[in-house]
Amino acid sequence: MAAHTRNPRQSAPQQPAPQVLEELATALVPALSPGAVVTDPDILAAHSTDEAPDCPGAGAIALVRAKSVEDVQATMRFAHAHHIPVVPQGARSGISGGANASPGSILLDVTAMNRILHVDAENFVVTVQPGIINQDLKDALAPQGLFYPPDPGSVKLSTIGGNIATNAGGLCCVRYGVTHDFVREIRVVLPDGTLTRLGRKTAKGVAGLDLCSLFVGSEGTLGVIVEATLKVIPLPSAPLTAVATFPNEVAAARTVSQFMAEGVVPSLMELMDATTIEMLNGFGDFGLDATVGAMLIMQSNGTDAPTDVQAFARVAEANSALDVAVSDDPRDSEDLIATRRMVQPSFETFARAHGGGQLLDDVCVPRSALPEFFERLDEIRAETGVIISVVAHAGDGNTHPAIFYDLHDPSSRDAATRAFGQIMELGLSLGGTITGEHGVGFLKKEWLPRELDEGARRLHRQVKDAIDERGIMNPGKMLGSL
Amino acid sequence: MAAHTRNPRQSAPQQPAPQVLEELATALVPALSPGAVVTDPDILAAHSTDEAPDCPGAGAIALVRAKSVEDVQATMRFAHAHHIPVVPQGARSGISGGANASPGSILLDVTAMNRILHVDAENFVVTVQPGIINQDLKDALAPQGLFYPPDPGSVKLSTIGGNIATNAGGLCCVRYGVTHDFVREIRVVLPDGTLTRLGRKTAKGVAGLDLCSLFVGSEGTLGVIVEATLKVIPLPSAPLTAVATFPNEVAAARTVSQFMAEGVVPSLMELMDATTIEMLNGFGDFGLDATVGAMLIMQSNGTDAPTDVQAFARVAEANSALDVAVSDDPRDSEDLIATRRMVQPSFETFARAHGGGQLLDDVCVPRSALPEFFERLDEIRAETGVIISVVAHAGDGNTHPAIFYDLHDPSSRDAATRAFGQIMELGLSLGGTITGEHGVGFLKKEWLPRELDEGARRLHRQVKDAIDERGIMNPGKMLGSL
Numbered sequence: 001m002a003a004h005t006r007n008p009r010q011s012a013p014q015q016p017a018p019q020v021l022e023e024l025a026t027a028l029v030p031a032l033s034p035g036a037v038v039t040d041p042d043i044l045a046a047h048s049t050d051e052a053p054d055c056p057g058a059g060a061i062a063l064v065r066a067k068s069v070e071d072v073q074a075t076m077r078f079a080h081a082h083h084i085p086v087v088p089q090g091a092r093s094g095i096s097g098g099a100n101a102s103p104g105s106i107l108l109d110v111t112a113m114n115r116i117l118h119v120d121a122e123n124f125v126v127t128v129q130p131g132i133i134n135q136d137l138k139d140a141l142a143p144q145g146l147f148y149p150p151d152p153g154s155v156k157l158s159t160i161g162g163n164i165a166t167n168a169g170g171l172c173c174v175r176y177g178v179t180h181d182f183v184r185e186i187r188v189v190l191p192d193g194t195l196t197r198l199g200r201k202t203a204k205g206v207a208g209l210d211l212c213s214l215f216v217g218s219e220g221t222l223g224v225i226v227e228a229t230l231k232v233i234p235l236p237s238a239p240l241t242a243v244a245t246f247p248n249e250v251a252a253a254r255t256v257s258q259f260m261a262e263g264v265v266p267s268l269m270e271l272m273d274a275t276t277i278e279m280l281n282g283f284g285d286f287g288l289d290a291t292v293g294a295m296l297i298m299q300s301n302g303t304d305a306p307t308d309v310q311a312f313a314r315v316a317e318a319n320s321a322l323d324v325a326v327s328d329d330p331r332d333s334e335d336l337i338a339t340r341r342m343v344q345p346s347f348e349t350f351a352r353a354h355g356g357g358q359l360l361d362d363v364c365v366p367r368s369a370l371p372e373f374f375e376r377l378d379e380i381r382a383e384t385g386v387i388i389s390v391v392a393h394a395g396d397g398n399t400h401p402a403i404f405y406d407l408h409d410p411s412s413r414d415a416a417t418r419a420f421g422q423i424m425e426l427g428l429s430l431g432g433t434i435t436g437e438h439g440v441g442f443l444k445k446e447w448l449p450r451e452l453d454e455g456a457r458r459l460h461r462q463v464k465d466a467i468d469e470r471g472i473m474n475p476g477k478m479l480g481s482l
Numbered sequence: 483m484a485a486h487t488r489n490p491r492q493s494a495p496q497q498p499a500p501q502v503l504e505e506l507a508t509a510l511v512p513a514l515s516p517g518a519v520v521t522d523p524d525i526l527a528a529h530s531t532d533e534a535p536d537c538p539g540a541g542a543i544a545l546v547r548a549k550s551v552e553d554v555q556a557t558m559r560f561a562h563a564h565h566i567p568v569v570p571q572g573a574r575s576g577i578s579g580g581a582n583a584s585p586g587s588i589l590l591d592v593t594a595m596n597r598i599l600h601v602d603a604e605n606f607v608v609t610v611q612p613g614i615i616n617q618d619l620k621d622a623l624a625p626q627g628l629f630y631p632p633d634p635g636s637v638k639l640s641t642i643g644g645n646i647a648t649n650a651g652g653l654c655c656v657r658y659g660v661t662h663d664f665v666r667e668i669r670v671v672l673p674d675g676t677l678t679r680l681g682r683k684t685a686k687g688v689a690g691l692d693l694c695s696l697f698v699g700s701e702g703t704l705g706v707i708v709e710a711t712l713k714v715i716p717l718p719s720a721p722l723t724a725v726a727t728f729p730n731e732v733a734a735a736r737t738v739s740q741f742m743a744e745g746v747v748p749s750l751m752e753l754m755d756a757t758t759i760e761m762l763n764g765f766g767d768f769g770l771d772a773t774v775g776a777m778l779i780m781q782s783n784g785t786d787a788p789t790d791v792q793a794f795a796r797v798a799e800a801n802s803a804l805d806v807a808v809s810d811d812p813r814d815s816e817d818l819i820a821t822r823r824m825v826q827p828s829f830e831t832f833a834r835a836h837g838g839g840q841l842l843d844d845v846c847v848p849r850s851a852l853p854e855f856f857e858r859l860d861e862i863r864a865e866t867g868v869i870i871s872v873v874a875h876a877g878d879g880n881t882h883p884a885i886f887y888d889l890h891d892p893s894s895r896d897a898a899t900r901a902f903g904q905i906m907e908l909g910l911s912l913g914g915t916i917t918g919e920h921g922v923g924f925l926k927k928e929w930l931p932r933e934l935d936e937g938a939r940r941l942h943r944q945v946k947d948a949i950d951e952r953g954i955m956n957p958g959k960m961l962g963s964l
Binding site: 120121122123124125145166167169173174178180181188190194195196197198200201202203204205206207208209210211213214216217218221222233234257261263302303304364365366367368393396397398431432433434435436437438439440444448451452453454455456458459460462463464465466467478479 | 602603604605606607627648649651655656660662663670672676677678679680682683684685686687688689690691692693695696698699700703704715716739743745784785786846847848849850875878879880913914915916917918919920921922926930933934935936937938940941942944945946947948949960961
């Protein structure tokens with residue numbers, strides 16, 4: 001429809017001409033806060049990748065450490081004028097390659113913009129800059145009796161801006177929802193440097209299209225989030241915690257599905273399979289029973305917690321639970337959550353000792369499909385021969401199968417890649433999605449077209465091309481294969 | 483950017499040439515279910531307006547009563563080929579003119595597509611056609627112990643498709659959220675007739691841009707919703723109800739703000755001012771105390787209800803409540819909600835007896851701004867001299883001031899129009915929005931550009947123009963002044 005000379009979704013603009021590098025020095029540097037522009041190759045290299053394995057991330061021409069909205073605007077104006085790709089970056093703790101450098105790109109780091117601008121306890125909203133770390137926000141709110149629920153695995157590392165750009169989830173989503181459910185209003189710098197406000201601070205509002213939601217989860221492909229007003233809630237009371245062990249994953253998955261079908265809303269419902277428990281035990285002394293086939297950690301807070309926990313125990317026992325233990329000691333709860341959060345480090349340690357390769361899948365399926373998911377995962381294990389360990393935000397049907405392989409063995413790598421794809425195909429065949437919370441980034445960009453139908457693919461292209469006509473926003477990632 | 487010859491947001495396409503009417507008969511009629519196309523002028527006229535006062539709604543060339551997705555697709559293909567505007571219609575119970583006929587348009591009525599396609603009690607989702615009436619869905623779900631919360635004033639009339647197209651709210655939003663919070667997946671027919679699926683059925687998912695949210699609340703300007711998968715919840719237990727009366731609205735508003743700031747989440751928090759109570763008493767025998775200045779109806783369900791109600795009574799009494807009454811009798815609750823739902827009919831009756839004119843505003847402000855809102859509303863009453871009655875979903879800060887005027891008195895009409903605008907300006911000045919739940923439609927289209935900044939206006943144009951290149955989707959309404 002438009003008279004573009006390039007496809008703004010696929011091809012990164014060409015390497016800039018030498019005069020662009022000159023203008024970077026003469027036009028961009030003076031327009032920004034002192035010291036904001038970095039071109040040292042080592043620093044560029046260190047900032048060119050997130051935590052995704054095996055994704056390309058090279059060719060950045062500069063790193064901008066924005067200190068203000070004006071810095072972001074000036075950077076975008078410069079990039080827009082010169083058709084230079086821009087990669088917005090937070091903590092680069094993502095695991096899909098969405099924050100990796102594109103060839104010829106400016107890396108636009110907003111982590112220095114990390115202040116809380118306003119806490120409105122009366123209306124339960126807080127306004128922050130994008131670079132604030134999720135846990136830092138939680139810690140600042142707690143003394144005021146306020147709580148910002150979203151808690152991705154990276155909660156202690158990742159920024160709110162990155163959480164919004166990826167619509168981050170976490171352990172608490174089963175009760176409280178995902179990042180999207182807490183974003184009221186954002187300020188965004190558009191590809192040409194224009195600053196705009198999307199959404200609203202009020203509890204309700206229907207004035208115009210919901211463009212705020214369009215930017216939530218857009219992975220830096222539409223603009224740069226420079227401020228956010230978030231809904232917060234009263235700090236919840238300490239939860240009751242129950243732990244149940246099972247002979248196998250299918251029994252644990254059936255427990256989740258049947259328990260949740262009773263209408264109870266726990267504040268946490270995590271599943272770990274036997275391989276995960278084995279890797280945790282290999283990583284540290286967490287006192288986990290190595291003989292069980294799967295474990296569920298369930299929490300409930302609020303007045304209904306005692307009956308919720310009883311209901312959970314009843315359903316677990318009806319599904320062949322080996323053991324069910326309940327605790328109201330906050331330390332037990334903290335220990336269990338700390339153990340759960342050690343899963344990813346334990347996976348990494350295992351991977352390092354076994355060839356270095358790890359592919360982390362992220363499919364989300366209807367809860368009732370979890371038992372079949374685990375059954376058919378065994379078939380994928382058998383067919384490909386790779387080791388797969390699974391941890392899951394089971395209450396949401398959101399599984400994280402980790403596939404381990406030898407980076408230096410092509411056949412091992414092939415088998416892992418095959419398993420990675422088969423797991424996404426399995427998720428789609430069960431009515432699920434290829435990514436529940438990790439995002440598409442670079443890692444799953446070839447898979448996005450398989451989840452979307454022809455009409456949805458066209459809508460994505462139309463919206464992207466309309467907002468980012470020059471195709472400079474984070475090219476070659478999420479929308480790069482549509 | 484694109485080579486459009488017209489602005490697809492503003493101008494309705496010209497009246498079709500005579501051959502289009504001929505092709506309607508020869509090409510569209512045979513492509514649709516028997517009897518779907520109606521051109522009888524009386525029937526067209528009867529289908530050309532919603533419940534909004536004083537909005538244009540004429541010039542439709544045909545009504546299509548779609549019986550299937552294929553009917554909708556065939557209609558859109560025909561309209562697209564001939565550049566004919568299409569106005570998607572549900573029950574036409576809206577009050578902003580969003581479903582009114584545009585000149586030369588086809589009215590596309592989906593109320594015959596009203597079936598429940600699937601109830602998935604295990605995963606708490608239900609899939610419906612767009613024409614099902616909200617209350618009919620609630621009634622069908624209740625025997626299965628399931629509940630679909632959104633409950634706009636039109637709950638017994640309006641369709642789920644219309645609710646999604648306007649992101650409808652209601653009384654229960656203070657606890658459960660708005661329609662948007664319950665839409666998991668929609669199937670949409672795009673302007674050229676392409677059918678697509680947006681969103682997903684799972685609890686979480688981040689594969690691609692959130693285009694499902696973009697269509698929720700888009701008021702028929704982007705496509706036609708032909709199916710929806712909605713989240714449902716367990717049927718809640720019967721609530722406790724408290725009613726408090728106050729000497730004035732400001733005391734009631736302070737109660738709402740202070741009570742909600744304690745972090746309690748009631749299931750209902752409605753405010754009625756003295757004028758509303760007077761109009762209700764004039765309409766029927768509801769046993770309301772005519773001497774009070776304002777009334778709050780508060781409900782809470784679940785285990786915490788008794789303490790919630792106590793807290794409410796305490797805060798009300800600290801704010802000069804004249805009386806606080808609590809009931810756990812479901813009949814009292816039903817009577818009160820029934821009374822609350824009679825507000826709009828009582829307004830209409832009052833209007834008919836006082837010159838016939840009524841403008842209903844819908845601003846939503848931060849809850850803490852409610853007291854100031856009521857104070858400054860008195861200034862607007864004084865300045866314009868019009869009668870304004872206010873009912874409010876006060877727990878969300880969502881007010882509904884109704885302005886009464888004499889249709890046949892130009893100065894009365896002018897004063898009402900002035901008050902209507904001043905109320906929106908007041909809402910914006912308090913950090914609120916011009917419309918909390920009624921939508922922009924025709925009624926507020928001149929006001930939308932005042933709420934949005936320049937960047938947001940441009941984004942609206944870019945997205946609309948990209949998806950609806952030919953400008954045939956509900957032109958001249960929500961996006962008609964951007």
